[in-house]
Amino acid sequence: MAEITLKPTPCLGGVDLRIGAIHIQERDDLALICVAIPQEGEAAVADALLSTWDLPMPAPQRVSTAGERSALWGAPDQVLLLAPRVPERESEVAAALDGKGYVTDQTHAWVILEVSGPGVQAAFERLVPLDLDPDMFPAGAAARTALEHMAAIALRLEAERFLLLSASSSARSFLHALTTTLSWRAELSPDG
Amino acid sequence: MRVAGGLIDRSRTVKFQWNERWMTGHPGDTLASALLANDIRLVGRSFKYHRPRGIFSAGAEEPNALVELGKGAAREPNTRATQVELTSGLYATSQNHRGTLGWDWLALNDALAPFLSAGFYYKTFMWPKAFWERIYEPTIRAAAGLGRLSGAPDPDSYAHGFLHCDLLVIGAGSAGLAAALAGGRAGLRVVLADEDFQPGGRLNAEQFEVDDQPGAAWAAETARLLAEMPRVRVMPRTSVFGVYDHGTYGALERTIGGGPRQTLWKIQAKRALLAAGATERSIAFPQNDRPGIMLAGAVRTYLNRFGVAPAGRVAVLTNNDDGLRTAADLRARGIEVAATIDTREGGAVVATRGRQGLREITLASGKRVKAECLAVSGGWSPNVHLTCHHRGRPVWREDLSACVPGGALPPGLSVIGAAAGTMTLAATLREAHLAASTVAEALGATQGVGDPPRASDESAAITAFWHVKGQGRAWVDLQNDVTTKDIAQSHQEGFRAVEHVKRYTTLGMATDQGKTSNVLGLAILAEVAGQSIEQTGTTIFRPPYTPVAIGAFAGRARGKEFRPTRLTPSHHWAAENGADFVETGLWLRAQWFRRPGEAGWRDSVDREVRTVRSGVGICDVTTLGKIDIKGRDAAEFLDRVYANAFLKLAVGKTRYGLMLREDGFVYDDGTTARLGEHHYVMTTTTANAGLVFQNLEFARQCLWPDLDVHLVSVTDAWAQFSVAGPRSRALLSRVVDARDLSNEAFPFMACTECTVFGGTPARLFRISFSGELAYEIAVPTRFGDSMIRALMTAGEDLEVAPYGTEALGVLRIEKGHAAGNEINGQTTARMLGLGGMVSKKKSAIGAKLSEREEMVREDGLSLVGLRPVSRAVTLTAGAHFLAPGDPADMAHDQGWMTSVAYSPELGHSIGLGFLKRGTERMGETVRAYSPVRGEDRLVEVCSPHHIDPEGVRQRG
Amino acid sequence: MRFSALKILREGLTGNRGWTPMWREPEPKPRYKVLIVGGGGHGLATAYYLAKEFGETDVAVLEKGWLGSGNIGRNTTIIRSNYLLEGNQPFYEFSLQLWEGLEQDFNYNAMVSQRGILNLFHSDPQRDAYVRRGNAMILSGADAVLLDQGELRKMCPFLDYENARFPIQGALWQPRGGSVRHDAVAWGYARGADSRGVDILQNCEVTGFRIESGTLKGVETSRGAIEADKVVVCAAGSSSRVMALAGMRLPIESHVLQAFVSEGLKPIIPGVITFGAGHFYVSQSDKGGLVFGGDIDGYNTYAQRGNLPVVQDVCEGGMAIMPMIGRARLLRMWGGVMDMSMDGSPFIDRTHIYGLYFNGGWCYGGFKATPASGFCTAHLLATDKPHPTATQFRLDRFRRGAPIDEKGAGAQANLH
Amino acid sequence: MIINHPLLGPRDASEFVYKGDVALIDRPDGMETSLDEMHDYLHLRDNPAGEHQELWYHEQGDRSWLVVTRNTLTHEITNVALARDVARARGRSR
Numbered sequence A: 001m002a003e004i005t006l007k008p009t010p011c012l013g014g015v016d017l018r019i020g021a022i023h024i025q026e027r028d029d030l031a032l033i034c035v036a037i038p039q040e041g042e043a044a045v046a047d048a049l050l051s052t053w054d055l056p057m058p059a060p061q062r063v064s065t066a067g068e069r070s071a072l073w074g075a076p077d078q079v080l081l082l083a084p085r086v087p088e089r090e091s092e093v094a095a096a097l098d099g100k101g102y103v104t105d106q107t108h109a110w111v112i113l114e115v116s117g118p119g120v121q122a123a124f125e126r127l128v129p130l131d132l133d134p135d136m137f138p139a140g141a142a143a144r145t146a147l148e149h150m151a152a153i154a155l156r157l158e159a160e161r162f163l164l165l166s167a168s169s170s171a172r173s174f175l176h177a178l179t180t181t182l183s184w185r186a187e188l189s190p191d192g
Numbered sequence B: 001m002r003v004a005g006g007l008i009d010r011s012r013t014v015k016f017q018w019n020e021r022w023m024t025g026h027p028g029d030t031l032a033s034a035l036l037a038n039d040i041r042l043v044g045r046s047f048k049y050h051r052p053r054g055i056f057s058a059g060a061e062e063p064n065a066l067v068e069l070g071k072g073a074a075r076e077p078n079t080r081a082t083q084v085e086l087t088s089g090l091y092a093t094s095q096n097h098r099g100t101l102g103w104d105w106l107a108l109n110d111a112l113a114p115f116l117s118a119g120f121y122y123k124t125f126m127w128p129k130a131f132w133e134r135i136y137e138p139t140i141r142a143a144a145g146l147g148r149l150s151g152a153p154d155p156d157s158y159a160h161g162f163l164h165c166d167l168l169v170i171g172a173g174s175a176g177l178a179a180a181l182a183g184g185r186a187g188l189r190v191v192l193a194d195e196d197f198q199p200g201g202r203l204n205a206e207q208f209e210v211d212d213q214p215g216a217a218w219a220a221e222t223a224r225l226l227a228e229m230p231r232v233r234v235m236p237r238t239s240v241f242g243v244y245d246h247g248t249y250g251a252l253e254r255t256i257g258g259g260p261r262q263t264l265w266k267i268q269a270k271r272a273l274l275a276a277g278a279t280e281r282s283i284a285f286p287q288n289d290r291p292g293i294m295l296a297g298a299v300r301t302y303l304n305r306f307g308v309a310p311a312g313r314v315a316v317l318t319n320n321d322d323g324l325r326t327a328a329d330l331r332a333r334g335i336e337v338a339a340t341i342d343t344r345e346g347g348a349v350v351a352t353r354g355r356q357g358l359r360e361i362t363l364a365s366g367k368r369v370k371a372e373c374l375a376v377s378g379g380w381s382p383n384v385h386l387t388c389h390h391r392g393r394p395v396w397r398e399d400l401s402a403c404v405p406g407g408a409l410p411p412g413l414s415v416i417g418a419a420a421g422t423m424t425l426a427a428t429l430r431e432a433h434l435a436a437s438t439v440a441e442a443l444g445a446t447q448g449v450g451d452p453p454r455a456s457d458e459s460a461a462i463t464a465f466w467h468v469k470g471q472g473r474a475w476v477d478l479q480n481d482v483t484t485k486d487i488a489q490s491h492q493e494g495f496r497a498v499e500h501v502k503r504y505t506t507l508g509m510a511t512d513q514g515k516t517s518n519v520l521g522l523a524i525l526a527e528v529a530g531q532s533i534e535q536t537g538t539t540i541f542r543p544p545y546t547p548v549a550i551g552a553f554a555g556r557a558r559g560k561e562f563r564p565t566r567l568t569p570s571h572h573w574a575a576e577n578g579a580d581f582v583e584t585g586l587w588l589r590a591q592w593f594r595r596p597g598e599a600g601w602r603d604s605v606d607r608e609v610r611t612v613r614s615g616v617g618i619c620d621v622t623t624l625g626k627i628d629i630k631g632r633d634a635a636e637f638l639d640r641v642y643a644n645a646f647l648k649l650a651v652g653k654t655r656y657g658l659m660l661r662e663d664g665f666v667y668d669d670g671t672t673a674r675l676g677e678h679h680y681v682m683t684t685t686t687a688n689a690g691l692v693f694q695n696l697e698f699a700r701q702c703l704w705p706d707l708d709v710h711l712v713s714v715t716d717a718w719a720q721f722s723v724a725g726p727r728s729r730a731l732l733s734r735v736v737d738a739r740d741l742s743n744e745a746f747p748f749m750a751c752t753e754c755t756v757f758g759g760t761p762a763r764l765f766r767i768s769f770s771g772e773l774a775y776e777i778a779v780p781t782r783f784g785d786s787m788i789r790a791l792m793t794a795g796e797d798l799e800v801a802p803y804g805t806e807a808l809g810v811l812r813i814e815k816g817h818a819a820g821n822e823i824n825g826q827t828t829a830r831m832l833g834l835g836g837m838v839s840k841k842k843s844a845i846g847a848k849l850s851e852r853e854e855m856v857r858e859d860g861l862s863l864v865g866l867r868p869v870s871r872a873v874t875l876t877a878g879a880h881f882l883a884p885g886d887p888a889d890m891a892h893d894q895g896w897m898t899s900v901a902y903s904p905e906l907g908h909s910i911g912l913g914f915l916k917r918g919t920e921r922m923g924e925t926v927r928a929y930s931p932v933r934g935e936d937r938l939v940e941v942c943s944p945h946h947i948d949p950e951g952v953r954q955r956g
Numbered sequence C: 001m002r003f004s005a006l007k008i009l010r011e012g013l014t015g016n017r018g019w020t021p022m023w024r025e026p027e028p029k030p031r032y033k034v035l036i037v038g039g040g041g042h043g044l045a046t047a048y049y050l051a052k053e054f055g056e057t058d059v060a061v062l063e064k065g066w067l068g069s070g071n072i073g074r075n076t077t078i079i080r081s082n083y084l085l086e087g088n089q090p091f092y093e094f095s096l097q098l099w100e101g102l103e104q105d106f107n108y109n110a111m112v113s114q115r116g117i118l119n120l121f122h123s124d125p126q127r128d129a130y131v132r133r134g135n136a137m138i139l140s141g142a143d144a145v146l147l148d149q150g151e152l153r154k155m156c157p158f159l160d161y162e163n164a165r166f167p168i169q170g171a172l173w174q175p176r177g178g179s180v181r182h183d184a185v186a187w188g189y190a191r192g193a194d195s196r197g198v199d200i201l202q203n204c205e206v207t208g209f210r211i212e213s214g215t216l217k218g219v220e221t222s223r224g225a226i227e228a229d230k231v232v233v234c235a236a237g238s239s240s241r242v243m244a245l246a247g248m249r250l251p252i253e254s255h256v257l258q259a260f261v262s263e264g265l266k267p268i269i270p271g272v273i274t275f276g277a278g279h280f281y282v283s284q285s286d287k288g289g290l291v292f293g294g295d296i297d298g299y300n301t302y303a304q305r306g307n308l309p310v311v312q313d314v315c316e317g318g319m320a321i322m323p324m325i326g327r328a329r330l331l332r333m334w335g336g337v338m339d340m341s342m343d344g345s346p347f348i349d350r351t352h353i354y355g356l357y358f359n360g361g362w363c364y365g366g367f368k369a370t371p372a373s374g375f376c377t378a379h380l381l382a383t384d385k386p387h388p389t390a391t392q393f394r395l396d397r398f399r400r401g402a403p404i405d406e407k408g409a410g411a412q413a414n415l416h
Numbered sequence D: 001m002i003i004n005h006p007l008l009g010p011r012d013a014s015e016f017v018y019k020g021d022v023a024l025i026d027r028p029d030g031m032e033t034s035l036d037e038m039h040d041y042l043h044l045r046d047n048p049a050g051e052h053q054e055l056w057y058h059e060q061g062d063r064s065w066l067v068v069t070r071n072t073l074t075h076e077i078t079n080v081a082l083a084r085d086v087a088r089a090r091g092r093s094r
């Protein structure tokens, strides 16, 4: 069956749309790799991340970034690495860690949307339960939460630019929640 | 009628309909002020006696002027006209009358009032017994109730929102505005919410001055200043309805100009100041409920804020100085004040006339005075409601004749202004300013707060006066028609605790929650009981402060969006290929795939089953929970959470695992595969995926915190397909790259990581739910759609076909595999015939308690197969088993049918079930009795493994 | 005083001056044969049946607040006997039968309204489970009807058949189920017990037990010590607190259940409707309010109040099946403290302390049980044997491995 | 209700799942455990009116189990800790 090769389909077909002043774009170019930190292995993992990619271990609810790679705090014994998607990403990370952490590719468990434009933070008041005040949640902050009964990770790239991650299986419902929120915002405040 | 002045925009006219009549008002009007401007006095009917009623107040406390707003599906019953912002085209009708508003047949109740006193219904309607449901109750119900729901789905949308602030100020009257201003200047994040569309509170209703400006102008100016502060958010039309734990406040915003109809905000506030003002109350005197009898403060509101006089001739009845201001303000506008009756000078009203609108009052002296409006002030009750939402009780203050916040307030909440019992303006402004400054200081704000606004204190002296004794009924609760006599009778019958009085008389239980009547009722009860108001106590306030639409609480979680929908990776392909979908938990799964020419679902399912039994079929099984388990101690961990042994599972092997709850009942089952030295992947049932994960986390963090084991849920990461049937190996050999799939090289229960179709990573398991030679193959989710298409292409000549959940069910029932119908949380391993799997050599979760005496009884239930004695008969699930000849009752119940299917291979209906001593009863005939379905069948007990009992096929 | 239409007529004509107190307000006596701790539904019903059925009138009910202030006064009033398991079903059917004759029995109109209860189902497995349950009901003498979607539509045209996330396929209907005016139940039992000589002592909190070598001698209360031969604790949400005074730990946690009532509406909902794919059940009160509820908040509490997430969850459930209620307004929300047991089923049993009995673990379903619970508790007190319909409500059932777990949720109180 | 997560700060309780008394950490492991011990561990509760230490799982967050000290009469929370630390402090290990 050499003639068949499998092609990946973006969870939301690579959605790219504007609602009012706000832009939603599926980021199907990113990989998400979970690194579990063994008991008493935090220093070793931190070391590996730093020496291989210059990535400091992120503090809780924060993202550390080096070049095109970022590390998100996931749990007390877990870091999530976000990097451009290439097929060998998981093995690259595994090689870098060389057994110091347990590596699991989570790319396909999540859909990633980038949401940007004036008024995003205000629009998110009707969607995201987190306190997104820039003092509390500056660029480089990331947190897991739930919205409209769906698990989500919100990551702030800039003042008005966020990544939202949610489960790939319910990506459509997630997008629906997001677009409704943004259209309300557009109706209530057309200029963002 | 309109008089000069007010905050309405007279340059524009707004047209609206009242009871099908077009009328006009102005922007800035409420429906109530516009009705009064149009000289409408009769607006509604009371609950019990259907007494004619008019507008009584000018705010949230309104008991009488409830209307149906809008028409068709948008009809909104019980809407307080006093809070409805007048908009162009607004459509409102009166409610709760049979016949017209003016001629209501149910007003007959009023004539029967002596027989309808408090609690009369508890003492009658008992004979004849059968009449209650058939006659009495339907009659009572039809008469009761207020407005009508449309019966159609609410056409609007509602949002939920989340706000976080340092300081929440509830109410934007003088107190709230001054507090928000100080907080805003200090640099705090402030939310200022007011349920009115116009900030200012009483300042808009009075002729006071602040900072040498008219109060209303100061309020408007201050609101504008606040709106310009970047960290302050001014929220008009937003009522804070409830105080929940740890600084969470519920607030409802009515949005205008687009977006959702309403937004339900959860406000998380470090501190809150309640500046909710006070509510005026009435005085009980005979026939005090007529249209035209209004609160004195409301009369001022209509006059000063809306430029409306409720009538041309107004009398004033008051027990305090505030009421006297009504007379003064009326006179200032040239309205005739027919009488000013001050109870402190011995004045009283002893009778009134005018059935559909007040015409005349009789004074204590016997003098009759013509008046179309009587403005009554019995004093003001601070709006303490929100301070009681944590079940605190207010305290009585004799000097104010009012309850003020007391006891333990919700943490973080303080009270200012009239809500705190500070009844005069200058004092309120100072108090508010100080309170906000204190908050700012406590939260570490460093900017200055400025000076408090200046004003002078008005006089607010009061001497309690509650009711005028005399002939005729004197109303306390206008909406629910509770009179002073009802309260007395309640006491007489032993209902003496204030909460008993409430429940027996329904005092304060109407849509206004007794905002104007509770304190009056208490005072009357105290008098009847011969005790102080303090001893009498109050009933408890509960959220919401004002009623909130159910739709708003639900937000957008309705219709198809009630819960998220999870789609399998092959969903689109399945939809293109004739699938019907079924909800399994949050997932939508293909139930079967229709093909042209198939008459019904059974045809499709039978075909799919046959395909798996004789060829090869594919089913998307992504929905099963998948958990990657990694770590040095992963094996040890698994051995503790599964009842059967897991320590010795070799790399490349898969094992069926039985998971018990700690109480020894079966929790979940699935397979766990060992993909590497420290790497396992566990599958769970679709339904329990989340719960199992949670329990495993509990075990890992709380029970054995030092085991090195890590869990990652990968359910959504892998698209997993079952490839089942004798030709499955042939198909997969074309799919999997460079791997020998022969029985020797890749035997039953083998597993491996591999690649497919020239390089896509995959996981392959040789496991079987159908009992056939079968595999499950997983690829990363985004490849799932491509994968199903590729599998179908690759297997075309093998006549591969997809199968759905229904065929999956048939296959497993034929094989006697337990699933959700059998593993329902009440099942032991023994019942499933898996008792032997529970290892006695370790103390795995659930092992110990699975040994309890009643769970190991010899005569317990066990899983059996069933087939109809008469093979043509169809079995249905849920039937109970009875021994033939036994009576059909609980005492002779012997179990039940859990699952059924039509077996295309056997050509008849088959079932699984739990039967007492089942395993010993093979070949026996029992009754499968299902009276709710009208069925009674004879079935033969057999092995649950209807097909291939030795399991030869899956190993082949 | 006997209540009747005639009596009302007479009183109405004479200014309603002749009504007398429904119960006395006696001082506690130093000693009673039987003390009942808790003046809620179960305590009062126990007193009533002790006096009426077993001739025992040397009884006092000790209530720490005003009678009926506990869960009897704050529940959503649903009665039904649509249980599945043999430990439960006959008991609840017995209770339903007692409801059916209650008003005539105690001459008080508690408005037992058998307008039916519908349990909606949304999937085939759920239908099968309801068939099994319906059959169990019929086997124990109750009534049950399986409705398909068409039949259900006729009864409830307003349900969301077209657009529901979890399609409404049909319902299990118990026509004899319904609702009752909850407060009136407490009042009716209190009046019936009082008139037979039982002392109802309000504002009388039990603060301790007198136990001598394993035998109960009496109780301490906020109104003084009282001696007794037998004491039964019917303290519902306070069960653990009261039994702790006797040194006992129970398989019970206290949790809050919230309930809600809307503003009054003209009749729109027949009987009781229960959502099968979310947490929501509703009926309409005689006054017109939609009385509804859902799941417990889920954390231990004695606070009689809950939080917003559950309010939202319940309203979501309501909107999911009947989107017409979107514009009905929620008028009041409150909470009651539930005695959640480890299997969701109750206890009516002796304890290891001679003379001390326990009635509790009713979770959110004890209102419907009130008559039978009172009857069976009275039976146990009077005969020292469990009533035939209540033989499995034993405190040792977990030790023996015989939980009565209708939901199959296992030994975690907040999952029932 | 707001739970002040020791690592993540204040979070709404709706992100969490409740389990019950912290004593559920003290599972009697080992083969010599008696049925009665296991029964009591699993079924009996102090169920106090007042301070209660209880287990919450941050399902919509970092999946940590927490031990929350909360008053069951007022809902006041006085302490929140990672359950893993509490478990270790209570002597649990492997």
Ligand SMILES: Cc1cc2nc3c(=O)[nH]c(=O)nc-3n(C[C@H](O)[C@H](O)[C@H](O)COP(=O)(O)OP(=O)(O)OC[C@H]3O[C@@H](n4cnc5c(N)ncnc54)[C@H](O)[C@@H]3O)c2cc1C
Binding pocket: C037, C038, C039, C040, C041, C042, C043, C062, C063, C064, C065, C067, C068, C069, C070, C071, C072, C073, C074, C075, C076, C077, C078, C079, C204, C205, C206, C207, C234, C235, C236, C237, C238, C242, C257, C258, C259, C293, C334, C335, C336, C337, C338, C362, C363, C364, C365, C366, C367, C368, C369
């Ligand atoms: C919101 C809600 C909805 C419900 N819905 C339903 C329903 O629809 N159907 C249904 O069947 N059930 C329902 N229930 C459950 C039902 O209300 C209870 O199971 C039942 O009322 C409990 O029995 P009771 O009436 O005796 O309890 P309670 O009325 O709570 O009586 C216990 C009494 O004991 C008193 N007490 C406590 N401690 C002491 C002490 N130390 N000394 C003296 N007295 C003490 C209390 O003050 C209280 O009055 C609901 C409960 C709630 C809270």
Ligand SMILES: NC(=O)c1ccc[n+]([C@@H]2O[C@H](COP(=O)([O-])OP(=O)(O)OC[C@H]3O[C@@H](n4cnc5c(N)ncnc54)[C@H](O)[C@@H]3O)[C@@H](O)[C@H]2O)c1
Binding pocket: B170, B171, B172, B173, B174, B175, B176, B193, B194, B195, B196, B199, B200, B201, B202, B203, B238, B239, B240, B241, B275, B276, B277, B278, B279, B322, B379, B380, B383, B416, B417, B418, B419, B422, B423, B424, B425, B426, B428, B429, B459, B460, B545
């Ligand atoms: N003499 C008296 O007896 C008397 C009585 C009442 C008020 N007053 C006058 O009013 C001044 C007090 O002003 P104040 O600011 O305290 O009260 P206020 O009545 O002026 O303002 C209260 C505001 O709170 C709003 N509100 C109430 N509950 C709310 C809720 N739950 N959510 C949102 N908004 C809510 C109201 O809509 C109103 O605008 C006094 O100083 C006095 O001048 C006098």
Ligand SMILES: Cc1cc2nc3c(=O)[nH]c(=O)nc-3n(C[C@H](O)[C@H](O)[C@H](O)COP(=O)(O)O)c2cc1C
Binding pocket: B499, B508, B509, B510, B513, B540, B542, C073, C074, C075, C076, C077, C182, C259, C261, C285, C287, C289, C291, C304, C331, C332, C333, C334, C335
């Ligand atoms: C079946 C039922 C119907 C109710 N109807 C109303 C009502 O119409 N109006 C109202 O104010 N409260 C109503 N309530 C709520 C009570 O006022 C009260 O909140 C509840 O009994 C709990 O008591 P508590 O709030 O005093 O703690 C109702 C309660 C129940 C149980």
Ligand SMILES: [Zn+2]
Binding pocket: A148, A149, B160, B554, B555, B557, C312, C316
């Ligand atoms: Zn929601």
